[in-house]
Amino acid sequence: MDNPHHRHIRSFVLRQGHLSDAQSRALEAGLPRWGIAYQPTPLDLDAAFGRSAPKVLEIGFGMGGATADIAAARPDTDFLGIEVHGPGVGNLLKLIDEKQLSNLRLIRHDAVEVVDHMLAPDSLDGFHLYFPDPWPKKRHHKRRLVQPAFVAKIVSRLKPGAYIHMATDWEDYAIQMLDVLNAEPALRNSVDGFAPRPDWRPLTKFEQRGLRLGHGVWDLLFIKR
Numbered sequence: 264m265d266n267p268h269h270r271h272i273r274s275f276v277l278r279q280g281h282l283s284d285a286q287s288r289a290l291e292a293g294l295p296r297w298g299i300a301y302q303p304t305p306l307d308l309d310a311a312f313g314r315s316a317p318k319v320l321e322i323g324f325g326m327g328g329a330t331a332d333i334a335a336a337r338p339d340t341d342f343l344g345i346e347v348h349g350p351g352v353g354n355l356l357k358l359i360d361e362k363q364l365s366n367l368r369l370i371r372h373d374a375v376e377v378v379d380h381m382l383a384p385d386s387l388d389g390f391h392l393y394f395p396d397p398w399p400k401k402r403h404h405k406r407r408l409v410q411p412a413f414v415a416k417i418v419s420r421l422k423p424g425a426y427i428h429m430a431t432d433w434e435d436y437a438i439q440m441l442d443v444l445n446a447e448p449a450l451r452n453s454v455d456g457f458a459p460r461p462d463w464r465p466l467t468k469f470e471q472r473g474l475r476l477g478h479g480v481w482d483l484l485f486i487k488r
C-alpha cells in the first residue's frame with residue numbers, strides 16, 4: 264500500500280507501566296537535557312552529541328542497564344538509544360545521571376519511524392539489538408523487528424565496515440536472525456554462524472538466571488561490506 268498515512272505493523276504494544284518517583288523525576292530533569300525529540304527530518308548526529316565520534320544506534324533498550332554499562336565502558340563512542348516504554352526511558356535517564364555519562368542520547372518514539380525519517384544513509388558505525396520482543400505466537404511473527412526489509416533499511420544507514428550486533432534467548436528467533444542477516448547481500452558474518460558474546464555486552468541479570476536454568480543465548484555479529 265502506498266498510502267504514507269498507512270500505519271505500519273508495530274513491533275511493540277505500548278503498556279504505560281508504572282513510573283517510580285525517581286523515574287518521573289529523571290524524565291522531567293533528564294529528557295530536556297539528554298532526550299532528542301522525534302522529528303520527521305534528518306538529524307545531525309554530530310551536532311546532537313556535540314562532537315565528532317563513532318555513532319552506534321540501539322533499538323529497544325528496555326530499562327537501559329546494559330546500555331548504560333556499554334556507554335560507560337566505551338566513552339569514545341556515542342550511543343543513540345530508542346525506546347517507547349516510559350519507565351525504561353526514565354530509568355536510563357537516572358543511570359545517565361548516576362554514572363555521569365555524556366555519550367548517550369535518547370529518543371522516546373517508535374524506532375522504525377526514527378530510522379525511516381531521522382537517520383541519514385551511511386551515518387552509523389554500529390547497531391545494537393538486544394533481546395527484542397520475541398513475539399512467540401506464529402500469528403504475531405510479523406511484529407518481529409528482524410525481517411529482510413527492516414534489516415535492509417538498517418544496513419542502508421550504516422557506513423561500510425560498520426557492525427550489527429544482536430542477541431536473543433529465543434532459539435527460533437535466533438535462527439530467523441541468522442537467516443535474515445545471511446541473506447542480506449551487503450552484510451558478511453564476522454564468524455561462522457553464531458558469535459561469542461563480545462566483551463562489551465554485559466551479561467544481564469535476566470540472562471544469568473536464564474543461563475543457570477540452562478536456557479541458551481545467541482549473539483550475532485555481522486559487518487557491512
Ligand SMILES: C[S@@+](CC[C@H](N)C(=O)[O-])C[C@H]1O[C@@H](n2cnc3c(N)ncnc32)[C@H](O)[C@@H]1O
Pocket residue numbers: 274275322323324325326327329345346347348351372373374375392393394395396397467
Ligand atoms: C524484550 S525488551 C528487551 C529490553 C532490553 N534490550 C533488554 O535486553 O533487557 C524489548 C524492548 O524493545 C522495545 N521496543 C520494541 N519495538 C520498539 C520500537 N519499534 N521502537 C522502540 N522500542 C521498541 C520495547 O518497548 C521493549 O522495551
